[in-house]
Amino acid sequence: MDTSLYQARILDHAQHPRHKEELPDPTVSLPAKNSACGDSYIVYLNVEDGIIKNASFTGIGCVISQAAASLLTDMLIGMTVDDARTVTEEKVRTLLGIPLTRNIEKCALLVWRGFTEALKKL
């Protein structure tokens, strides 16, 4: 199994990201930026009856941040808000399944941090 940074699964999610779109009437949306690297996203959540009906993102960033956004939004859709709040940094690392050095982890966790802040606002 390829455990390198740019393994096929990561590249696939980066080049064909899932849920990369603006939500027309989101329950909450927030920016998520890492200006040192040049990653700049907006995260969107649509919540009804305590369930995440839709999660998406727009913006630009490096492969790792975009792949993480794609994987994370895939995971969040259909979760209850309570369950979504239990998605820890550790769970995101497992989801990505790639070696994260100090410099890359900021990109990998950027959109997760955005969604964490968004979930606090619900």
Next chain:
Amino acid sequence: MSIDVSNIRKQFPTLSADAGMVYLDTAATSLTPEPVLAAMDRYYRTYRANTHRGLYRSAEQATDAYEMARKKVASCIGAAPGEVVFTGGATAASNMLVYGLEQTLDLTEGDEVVTTVLEHHAMLLPVLELARRKKLVVKYAQLSEGFSVDLDDLRSLVSERTKIIAVTAASNVTGRMVDSVPGVEQAVVIRDVTARIGHMPVRIQDLGADFAFFSGHKMCGPTGIGVLYGREDLLKRLQPGFFGGGMVDDVTLDKARWCDGVERFEAGSQNIAGAIGLGAAVDFLEHLGLDAVHTHVRKLADYAFSVLGAIDGVTLYAAPSVQNVGIVSFTLDSVHPHDVAQVCADAGVAVRAGHHCALPLHKELGLSATVRASLYVFNTTEDIDALGAAVVRAHALFAAH
């Protein structure tokens, strides 16, 4: 006169320790050669003492070495020793200077600062904070062709209310040299020389500087040391902004009288080893010849332009070599700079991705980030070839197909 790169490379221990590494990030920090390390080590091992305080042999020796370093740095930039203050770095110098100017200049609401979008945050942010505190108007001169400052525009922005003109002497992103800037009597001219010094000869008066600052660690010196230059008559009037031991003539319970001279700005125990190391770095570079250093990095810049320019999708953001201190920034279509830099890193090529502490410049250019390769005395054409190969690989791996 040219430099013997293969011999020079032997003097940089990290190049031997990490054999495969291609270091193209001098604009972040340069590598440190053996003579600098040896000079610092000699201080720590054989005459470790504080400066300007003790009467014993090692204290005298430490003081002599520290003041000799000051003389060397001053001579290197064509200044007098009394115009050279040692600081913790360029950023420390800039902050200390701007704070000092705030106490010294008669600044009123509506007074003006003229600066440029080329500035590194070390120059820009202290000035912006000053403007916010004193309600000053900040004006930006336009960029001209080749990423330079439009000096006519700058001249037109200067008015009788201009109190500070702050212009870099070289961009840390595009490498563009900005030589003398026009001054006016009532305004203080500040030059950030960090990207320029140690990469070419610098004569501070030729840059029209009333004040200037730079770091030691981007010119073969150690980290944690830098210089604030102040024209003698202006430095005499500048208020210190950092207070403590060693900068006073007298202290009573309710006030203190500062020293004359540069000691006024060197409160507390100094980075003695750092200053000695910086002096040794000056020796090292002057032995190579700063004209020869500049010729070398310009030739490499030209080679980098040809290698990178031949790669599909590369856009260069770098001044023409004749006006460049040896910095080449670029983007690669459809590939985020961070990913280019990661692929480079995986291939052992050290470059930088991001805004390089120059956000206004990147915004002006319509970019969120660039990849930056910076060239110095120990770099070779093989280094550029390795960079080119990594960029080609990044293109193959990531570019939209």
